[in-house]
Amino acid sequence: MRYRAWRVIVFLLALVPLSLWSYQAWILALGADPGKTLVDRFGLAALSFLLITLAMTPLQRLTGWGGWVAVRRQLGLWCFTYACLHITGYAVFLLGLDIQQLLIDFAKRPYIFVGALAFLGLLTLALTSNRFSMRRLGRRWKMLHRLVYVTLCLVLLHMLWVVRSDLGEWLIYALIGGGLLLLRVPWLPARLFSRSIVVMTKKLQ
Template sequence: MVVANKNSVVKYRRYIKVFVFLLALLPLLQLFLGVLQNSLGPDPAKALSHMSGEWALRFLIITMAITPLRIITRSSEWIHYRRMMGLFVFFYAVLHLLIYCVFLLGLQWQDLWADILERPYITVGFGAWLLLLPLAVTSTKRWQRKLGRQWSRLHKLIYIVSALVLLHIIWQARSDLAEPLVYVLIFSVLMLFRLPIVKRAFNTRSKKTAAVHKH
């Protein structure tokens, strides 16, 4: 009976993963439709760059939200979707960089290096992209077994990535800081759930709730 229930959960989770995967591809479809319908405004290349970067940021938020959701709901089910969300962060970040290099710079690599060296928001953005590379490569269970405890330490780079991404959007925004500050607030809240004192508070509340229900 237990085996049957476990198999049904795995099957159900597989369907959910397929559904989530297809949902995560919708922004890509939106980009393609924008190009085909010529509905991206007077500067399509800039619009594509902005949209792809924004979706990379949104998937980063979703990935960072997995731990808080697990703590709040007391369910480990969320963990099964974290790798997929993290890979979509990398996917849209790669797309963002490609659009920037191909459409905005025309594959002029000397211009790319000049931007990296001279524009701080490009510097930190490229730095965030570089740090995402080892996280994407080592996201498999094989790498997790191979690296052991070092795997968790390596994947804490996501916190540095988040900080660099925030600097990227703040420095790019220049004077209009309303939207970047919203993202700073969101990431600050998500980081609070990583603090041991917050984790202990939720664990204590969970134990008290369980004790009440038991009686």
């Protein structure tokens, strides 16, 4: 299998945050509210993996190396995994599996509803990321997987509501996400590439 070693490396790197945070939880090194800390970290990990997944295609176009796209599905599934941990942590650590309180949060806290919509988007993408779905859906598969762009916007909106008192960190993720979305505009990557070639040529003259 091509890129087997690369896939293994990516898998092991994706395990690092989970392993580190599990160890910190074991030694009680997650602060005064370890449950909330884990929920926040799992959420940021899910967003980070979503952005990394979206960066694979631009990196492949820039470098011509197929290894980036080869691990795109794996990274997307890691994004979904951390999103599942984020939601599970919220339900267990913050709500104590209180379904009634969850319904109250849905009604009173819009960011919970937006987060749920984002999770449904990730769930749809994860369930249809296999080759069977690609064959079954045909051309509709690419259209369906454009849902990732909507999902990214929902995740960023969810995070904005959560950290609205401190927008510095959110702005970093939003700028990266916005840049990756702009690279999906068909003419933009080619124009940026041509401009960079022109600038480099002028510097060499």
